[in-house]
Amino acid sequence: MVTPPSRRSILSLYSTMLRTSRSFSSYNFREYFLRRTRETFRTLQNETDGTKIQSMYSDAVAELAVLRRSAAVNKMYGGWRLAVETSKP
């Protein structure tokens, strides 16, 4: 029997993932990963099965590593901003 991750560790992972997603320099990737992280953690929040929470948590940890590297590469080659970013709503 695996012990499900604590509420605090989930929240801390959530905020780290949001921060990492926000660090993408490309508008589309940034928005996508922010949206996706929010969706993933919302389903995690509503999940009650301990083993499922554990597996989702470890998936998210693995993905965080990918996101960190991707964001770093993305920032290195960041270009101009998109037209939609500078336009006023």
Place this chain on the structure above:
Amino acid sequence: MLSRVSRSAVCRTTVTARRASVAGARRGLVQPSAADRASVVDLPATYQDESHFTPRADMLGFKLESSAKEQTRPIYLDMQATTPVDPRVLDAMLPYLTDQYGNPHSRTHAYGWEAEKAVEDARKHVADLIGADAKDIIFTSGATETNNMAIKGVAHFHQEKKKHIITTQTEHKCVLDSCRKLGEEGFDITYLPVQTNGVVSLDALEAAIRPDTSLVSIMTVNNETGVIQPMKEIGALLRKHRGVYFHSDAAQAVGKIPVDVNDMNVDLLSISGHKIYGPKGIGAAYVRRRPRVRLEPIISGGGQERGLRSGTLATHLVVGIGEAARIAKMEMDRDHKRISQLSERLIQSINSQVEHVVRNGDADGYPGCVNLSFSYVEGESLLMALKDIALSSGSACTSASLEPSYVLRALGAAEDMAHSSLRFGIGRFTTEKEIDFVVQHIVRTVQKLRDMSPLWEMVQEGIDINSIDWSQH
């Protein structure tokens, strides 16, 4: 020295210099300029940066195009041409571009083994996405090569007995051109017409099958209109005719809508890497092994990929398409739901603000590809006016020519409607804000272009454009 002279004095001297140059306008072409005119004047104290601009006295207050506006990239809405590489895909590829550079066909050392392992994992991911077995997947350079390989390969292998190939009029250029080439070699090609919604008629297909038909090639999702063909029904129909192979160009379908090769009964299927958020330069072919589909390879060599496509595999690209396929399978439901919402938002808001807009193709097609015709507006001029949006009026392969799209013509669209079409490609990374931005710009530009158009004026007056005999005078 110069700095000690007061600023007004510098001004005065430059003014006199300018006057002198005007006075000396009559001088010959090769007469050298005096050295003093090339002197560098210190930057004024009010100088801010390159983009700062103050009008000179002789500009009479005319406004110059301000260069202070920040340079931006246009919004990308052309996902049928290509898609951005998903950052997760690039992350999976990078190790094979740096440290793990082995040849996947090397059997004698660890470099080869690790590359081979990566290639086989990728093959598994691609196979899983289309419900196939990993051994059925052949990596190629892209969907164009796969289409060529499938069509020419099957046709050539069976050319002794069978000389007939069936395809449709709305296929991608590479399928049509492969068929045209075979036609020159003496094959008989039937180009099936499609109905006005872009879907091929099953009765027409059945009627076209002959005893010497070797191959039927029909694309799953059309690249210009997003029309989805009834693959399951076509597959079931062709199964009844022994010896007719079924090929499908699924470059626009795989990873976007559920595709299952056993469900669809296809024998050959084309997949492209860069349409599923993978890298360009890689594609895959599904070639059924049971019952075995025999084809003649185009490329001969070391016998890699079951001898159908010799040549060393590009490990990093293969890993890229594999990871893209894995992510596509994982995200398909989520992506499809979201793309449907965005597409709905786009169509609704354009329709509510602009009149005389026609959607080309079946409305139940793939929602990520919306082809709209704006009547009385030229598609190309609309594109030119929309410099903040990257759109296309049709296929990227034909976007250089001003010919109207043959796909839309095959759907029975009038010449003017085929000319006024725009294709909106929505993808995984498109946002609501982008859609709203695009709609706002399209509405404004269409209105502006129509206000300039005499045709539009006539329409507003109630004259039927089609009733006019233009060549009267």
